[in-house]
Amino acid sequence: MKKALKPDEFDPASDEATDAAIDKMLHLARQCLARAIAPIRRSTARVGVIKSPLGHLLVAESPRGLVAVTYLDSSDGAATLTALRQRFDLIEDGETAARIGGEIERHLAGDREAIGKRPIDLSLVVSPFQRRALSRLREVPAGSVVTYQALAAAIGSPSSQRAVGTTMASNPLPIYVPCHRVIKSDGKIGNYGGGVERKLKLLRAEGFEVDRGDRIPPQVVYGHWQSRIFCKPTCSAVHRAERKKWIIFNDSGRARGAGMRACKICRPA
Amino acid sequence: MSTLPTLDLPPPFDEAVARHERELMRFLLRTTRDHDDALDLFQETWLRAYRAWPKLESAAGLRPWLYRIATNLCLNRARDRMRRSRVIGDEELDLAHAPASSNGEHEGVLQLKTAISHLPHNQREALVMRKFGGLEYAEIATALGCSSESARAGVYQALKKLKLSMELLS
Numbered sequence: 001m002k003k004a005l006k007p008d009e010f011d012p013a014s015d016e017a018t019d020a021a022i023d024k025m026l027h028l029a030r031q032c033l034a035r036a037i038a039p040i041r042r043s044t045a046r047v048g049v050i051k052s053p054l055g056h057l058l059v060a061e062s063p064r065g066l067v068a069v070t071y072l073d074s075s076d077g078a079a080t081l082t083a084l085r086q087r088f089d090l091i092e093d094g095e096t097a098a099r100i101g102g103e104i105e106r107h108l109a110g111d112r113e114a115i116g117k118r119p120i121d122l123s124l125v126v127s128p129f130q131r132r133a134l135s136r137l138r139e140v141p142a143g144s145v146v147t148y149q150a151l152a153a154a155i156g157s158p159s160s161q162r163a164v165g166t167t168m169a170s171n172p173l174p175i176y177v178p179c180h181r182v183i184k185s186d187g188k189i190g191n192y193g194g195g196v197e198r199k200l201k202l203l204r205a206e207g208f209e210v211d212r213g214d215r216i217p218p219q220v221v222y223g224h225w226q227s228r229i230f231c232k233p234t235c236s237a238v239h240r241a242e243r244k245k246w247i248i249f250n251d252s253g254r255a256r257g258a259g260m261r262a263c264k265i266c267r268p269a
Numbered sequence: 270m271s272t273l274p275t276l277d278l279p280p281p282f283d284e285a286v287a288r289h290e291r292e293l294m295r296f297l298l299r300t301t302r303d304h305d306d307a308l309d310l311f312q313e314t315w316l317r318a319y320r321a322w323p324k325l326e327s328a329a330g331l332r333p334w335l336y337r338i339a340t341n342l343c344l345n346r347a348r349d350r351m352r353r354s355r356v357i358g359d360e361e362l363d364l365a366h367a368p369a370s371s372n373g374e375h376e377g378v379l380q381l382k383t384a385i386s387h388l389p390h391n392q393r394e395a396l397v398m399r400k401f402g403g404l405e406y407a408e409i410a411t412a413l414g415c416s417s418e419s420a421r422a423g424v425y426q427a428l429k430k431l432k433l434s435m436e437l438l439s
Contacts, residue, residue, distance in 0.1 A: 022294055025304070029294065029311050033286070036312055037319055047276065058276075081276065085323035091281050 048097025065119030
């Protein structure tokens with residue numbers, strides 16, 4: 001049988017349940033709702049828009065780390081928001097956004113610690129291959145670049161340079177996962193999701209000088225990913241070893257800074 | 270100084286619950302006229318809303334969207350009861366069933382409730398949302414999936430029928 005409202009819970013003058021009755025029901029309903037939602041509750045991410053030297057950015061941070069950075073003028077911010085909302089309950093938070101904006105500004109001003117050690121959350125990356133590529137890319141230090149081919153080899157798929165290119169194009173965390181440090185095997189700087197101008201700006205801010213023809217400069221040194229030895233481009237060791245195992249540093253100082261030692265054959269400065 | 274683009278995100282879920290729980294509970298009580306049904310549908314409405322939260326596009330659309338979920342659930346429940354009553358042949362779905370009252374002065378209110386319960390579904394929902402929920406016609410239209418004009422016409426027709434019913438009864 002249908003259970004109707006009791007007379008003392010129903011106010012005939014206003015034809016409404018009384019506030020006290022509603023309060024009582026809401027008290028019970030809140031508890032039930034909290035229990036029902038707990039198993040499907042998404043974690044929270046804080047989002048905001050910042051103005052940076054690289055333009056307007058949409059940034060998002062989850063409890064596990066930074067989860068998204070999107071160039072609003074060259075990417076679809078709505079698509080990023082949709083992807084974020086599938087996985088997180090979003091809260092707009094100007095303070096968090098401003099803090100991330102500060103980190104990016106410090107990074108562009110030359111502070112190497114500003115973003116390097118920040119925890120990241122690759123929740124928006126579904127494919128294990130892409131996760132591997134992006135995680136490995138974080139090991140490429142500022143002031144150096146790596147080719148698509150070398151990155152593919154570094155994650156154990158030497159012939160997947162095109163898949164690496166696709167991964168870089170869909171990188172949800174540009175700047176923090178440095179897809180701007182990935183170049184073409186012929187030495188050209190290649191494309192960038194945020195535009196080549198931004199790629200050059202980021203590389204130059206990190207101390208990697210790029211020629212006018214958007215090619216890597218002649219004074220670079222090649223560091224071997226496994227042996228941790230760096231050589232001049234003309235060294236016979238560079239020609240003997242597979243090209244795909246080299247990280248390209250702007251100069252010897254950067255290579256040493258990354259924990260590499262100079263080759264005893266070519267003796268780079 | 271240039272202004273930053275705004276995201277126009279819907280409010281966080283818990284904030285939305287706190288903001289709309291009372292009016293939604295009232296709406297469900299009015300529509301179902303039953304404590305337990307209202308509590309069940311309240312939970313189901315918010316659960317469905319939470320699951321579909323990523324699809325909600327803006328803060329402005331939240332209220333009519335919630336009412337639409339609640340309305341659909343009420344409609345489903347009424348349909349289920351209708352089916353069940355057909356099978357077991359009882360009078361459970363008698364929407365005119367009103368709380369028994371020994372107080373004679375409630376008679377008019379009861380008659381009004383009975384008349385409201387006899388209105389066609391869309392007209393009844395539109396009337397309840399407009400007169401008791403205080404929704405705009407555009408919001409009612411979104412909740413019921415019709416045009417603003419239809420929502421307005423629904424409320425008008427409902428009021429006209431109620432007036433006629435009450436005149437006949439008196």
